[in-house]
Amino acid sequence: MAPEETRAGRVIGGRYRLVERLAAGGFGRVWRAYDESLRVEVAVKEVWLPPTLSDTERAERLARAEREARNAAALRAHPNIVPVYDLVIEDGVPWMVMRLIEGRSLAERLQQRRLSEAETREVATALLAALGAAHGAGIVHRDVKPANVMLAEGGEVLLTDFGIAVHRADRRVTESGMIIGSLEYLSPERARGEDGAAPSDLFSLGVTLYRAVEGFSPFRREPPIGALDAVKFAEAPAMKRAGDLEPLISRLLAKDPARRPTVAEARALLDPPSETLTATRDEIRPPDRPTPNRGGAALVVSALVTVGLVLLYNGHPPFTDYVDSKLGWSGTTTPSAAPTTSSTLRAGLSGENTTRRTTPATSTTRPGTTTPSTTADSRSLDRQETDRTPLTAAGLLPKTFRDSKNVEYSLRSSGVHSCLGNAEREPVRAGLRRARCSNMLAATFVDHSNKILVSVVVVPLASATAASTAYEELKGSNTADWGIWCPTSGPGSTVCQGDYNKAAQSGYIRSTHRYLIHARAMYVNLSSGTVEKPWVEAAAQKTSALAGPQ
Template sequence: MEEERLVAGRYRLVRRVGAGGFGRVWEARDEVLHIDVAVKELWLPQSLSEAELAERLTRATREARNAARLREHPNIVAVHDVVVEDDIPWIVMGLVGGKSLAEQLDEGPLPVDRVARIAADLLNALEAAHAAGVVHRDVKPANVLLAENGTALLADFGIAVHHTDTALTATGMLIGSVEYMAPERLNGIDGREESDLYSLGVTLFQAAEGTSPFRRETPTATLTAVLLAEAPPLSSTGSLATLITRLLEKDPAQRPGIAEARALLEAAREPTRELEREKPKPTKKIEEVQTPRQPVKRNNDLWVLAMCAAVIVALLGISGKLDPLVDWVFPSPSTTNKATPTATPTATRTSSATRTAATTTNPPKSTTTTTTRFNPADLNQESTDKTPLTVAALLPSSFKDAKNVHYTRNSGSVRSCVTSWMDQEVRALLTRSRCGSAASATYVDDSGKILVMVWVVPMADSTTAETAYNAASGAGSWGILCPGSGPGAEICDQNKDTSRATRSGWVRQVNRYLMKSSAYYISLTRDTGVQPWLDAAAQASVREAGPSNYSGNR
C-alpha cells in the first residue's frame, strides 16, 4: 500500500489528507527526527512532455526556496525540505492540525468575527511574503489552513514568484484559479503584490458569504465575470464590507495596500454602540418639495460594445491594461424618512443651484477670510483636499439651531463608512460610493430631550458625492449612534424601541462630502408638538457639519 511508502528513506506516508490541481498532500512521519510532518507530492500526469515535467520540477524547487524564506512566520506553513524520488518532487512541510478554509466553507459561511481574524492573519502573511520579495499568486480558500487554535496560515507557494525569478510558463498560459485571479493578471500583468490583495478580497468574500463572487458555470463565463462583473452586494459581513469591497477594485491602483487594509480592518471594530431599527416608511408629501433630479445619462449601446470588446481581448490572450468598468448608477430612492419635515421646502434638501455653489465656495456659515493658500475647489477631489479625517475637523463641538436651542457634542469617532447597523439599501449606496471611513458624532440639547446623530462621509470627488446625495435622501435607516453615557444613551438599550420616537432626518452635500443627520425625541414617544424642534435640530446639524470646521479651509 502507498501509505506504507518510505519517501527518500526518511518520510513514511501515513494517510492522504488532501489533493488539488497541483499535487496531493500526505500526513507522514519523519523517522529521523521522530516528528509528524506534511508531505506534498507534486501531481505529475502521465501526459506531461519533457518540458512540462522539467517545469514542474523547477516549480517545486522554487516553492521550497520561496517558502523557506518565510518558514518562521506564524501565519505561513513552514517548508522544511524538498526531495526528488523517481523524478517526482516531494515537499516536506509543517503539519497543521485542522482543515483548509475551503473544507470549512463546505459547512457554510463563517461568523463576522472569524472572518476578521482570518483577514488579519492573511494580511500578516502577505506582508511578510511581499517584504521578502515573494508574490503568492494563488491566494484562495484551498490554500488557507485553519489551525485547531483558530490561526489561519497561508500555504502552497507553488506558483509564487520572487522578484529575481524568471518566467517559467509559456506566453499566454494562465497558472492559478481563474475565479480568484485579479483582472490585471488576465490581461497579462503578473507578479504584482496588488494581485494578491485582490485574491484575498475574493477569499474573504467567500468566507463571509459562503459563495465565490465570480464563479460561473463555465470557465469562459467565470473569466468574463472577473473582468467585467461587480461582486454581489455583501449581506452578512457588516462592518467588513468596506474592506472587502476595496480589495475587489478592478483597478489595482485603487486597492488598499497592506497598511491601509489593516487600518480598514481595525476601523471595522466600532467602539460606539448601535442598534438597527426599522426603516421609516415613505411619505408622498416629501416628494412634492424635493428638487427634481436629472436622470443619469448613459449610452447603453457603447457600454455593451465596450464590455464585449474587453472580453474578446481577454479571451484572445492579448495583453493590455483593462480600464475598470464601474457602475455608478445607485439605487433609485424608494423610501423617505417618515419624520422628515414637509412644511418648509427650502430646508428639506439643498437645491441644485445651492449645491453647485457649495462646490466652489465655502459653506455659508464660514465668515473667516480665506487665506491665499486655500482654494475652495480643492475640496472637490480627494487628491487635493487637505482636510483631516477627524471629528474635530469635520464636526463642531456645539451648535445652535433656528429656534435658538443649544446642542453640545457628547461623543464622536471615526468609523468605517459602511456598518452592519445600516439597512441593506444604505449599505449598498455607500459601498458603491467606495467610501472608506466617516466621522460621526452625537449631540444633546441642554434640556436633555433631543438626541442628534450626524455622519460626515468623504467621497472620492464631488461628482460621486452628488450621485450619493441624490440617492441618500430616499435611502433607509443609517442606524442609531449611541453616546456612551448621559442623555440619549438609554435609548439604545436592547429593550427600547426607537421606532416609537418622534424623529427627523436631513441630507446635505458640500463639495466631496455627504452629511446625514437624524434627530430623536429621547422620551421615545409620538408627540407631533416636538416635530418643529426636531426639524430645526436636524437641519442645523448638517448645516454646521463639514470641512468648514477645519481652520485650514478658511
C-alpha cells in the first residue's frame, strides 16, 4: 500500500495502531503509534515504495529496510542510538517499530538558531559515543547529518536512521543510479563514488558540528549538485564561533580520510587533556581501617572559629548543603592539604535516592597556609570579568588534605570537561544548562590506604548570583544525578566498573563566590555498612569545603 493511502487509525502487524504522522522524507514517513499489545506509544517508520519503482529498485529498498532494522537493533542498547524494536512486512511494505522520541531533530532546532559552543560539545560527545559503538560493531552509518540527530526533551542526544548504513558482513546494496545520502554531508571519498568506511562518518560529523556551531553548512551550494565538488575540493570557511572545538572540527573535515581522527582521538580532542600533576606521599600512612580522631573536639572548635573569621572578613557567606546517600550520620570538618597525579577521567552514573539536610559551611583555606589566602577585594571572585582564578587543579583544589577523621587524601587525577557532557544526569545537566555553564573542573582524590574515592567537580559560573541560584536549584538533586569521575588506572579506577549503587556514599554541594562545588565519596571496594558511613561522610564534606578559589 502506498504512503498516500495510509491513514491514522490503521493497525500494522496486528498490534501497532497509527495515531498521527510525525515526519516525512524521501524514503518514508514516521508515525506516532500505539502498541496495543504492550499498551505503550512507539514510533513506526513506513518505508516508501513508490509504484513507479522497478522490481530491482523495489528489492533494493526492501533490502535496505531490513538492513536498517538489523543494524539498529544490534545497537539498541546504546543510550545515544534510537533503538529499533521490530520489523513488520505488510502488503509488501516494510514498517520499522522504534522508540518514540519526544523532541525534535537537530535540523529543526538549527532552523531557529545555531548552537552555542557548549551545546555543540554536548552533541559531539553523544554522537562520538554512538559512532564509536556502531564502528565497534562493524557498522558504518553513512548518513550522519542534523536531520538524523534527535534532541529529546529530556536532554538526550540520539543518532537515528541507519537506512543506508552498511555492516562489514553485508552484501553491497546500492540504489540503482543514485548517490545515497545528503550531498553536502557526504565525505569526499563517497562523493567520488567510493563506498566509504568509518572515516566517512567522522567527516559527516565534522560538517554537522560545523553547521551547528557556525550556523551554516560549509559545503552547501546552489544548485545542490555543486555540493559534490565543494565536498571534494573546497575548504570550509574559517570558523568564527567554534572556540575550543575548532581543532576537532578542522581535523574531522580533512579531505584525506587517513588524516581524520579516529573516534577515540576525536574524544581526546573534544575533552582538554588532564592536567599533569606530581604525586607525593607522606611517610606515615593511615592504618587499613581508619581510626577515629581523638582530637575531634579541638578540631571542631578550630573549624568553627575559622569559619566565623572567614565570613566576617569576606562578607560573602558560602552556601552549603549536605546530600547524604544511605547515611544518617553528620560530622564536622577541619581544613588541611594534598599530592597529585595525571589521568584522564571517565564518568559513570548511578540511580540511588538520597536524603538531604543543611550543615554549617566550612573554611576553604588551603592547607599549608597560616592565614586565609584572601585579597583586599574578594569580590573580584564574584564575577567572571574580574576573577583571574585558572580552571585548573592548581588554582581550585588542594594537593593533599586530612578530613575530620584524620584520614589523608591525595589528588589523583583532574581534567576540564564540558558541563553538558554525558557525565551528569539530566536534572543536573538541565540546571547547569540554565546556569549557562560551559566547562567544569573534575577531579578525584583517594586516601593513602586506597580505600575511599572522592569525586569532585568545581563549576565556574558568570557571577556569584548565578552560582547561588544554581545552588538553590541543584541542592535538592540526588547525589546519583552527579556523575562519578574515576581515574583510568590505579586506585579508584575500578569504581566505575562496578555497581556502585549499592555502596555507602555521601555527597555535598555548596556555592562560594561564582563557583558551584559538588563532592561525592564512596569506598573503592563498593562496600556498604555502618562502619563505612562516617568515613565517606567526612571525606565528601571536607573535599567540598576545600575546593574552590582561595
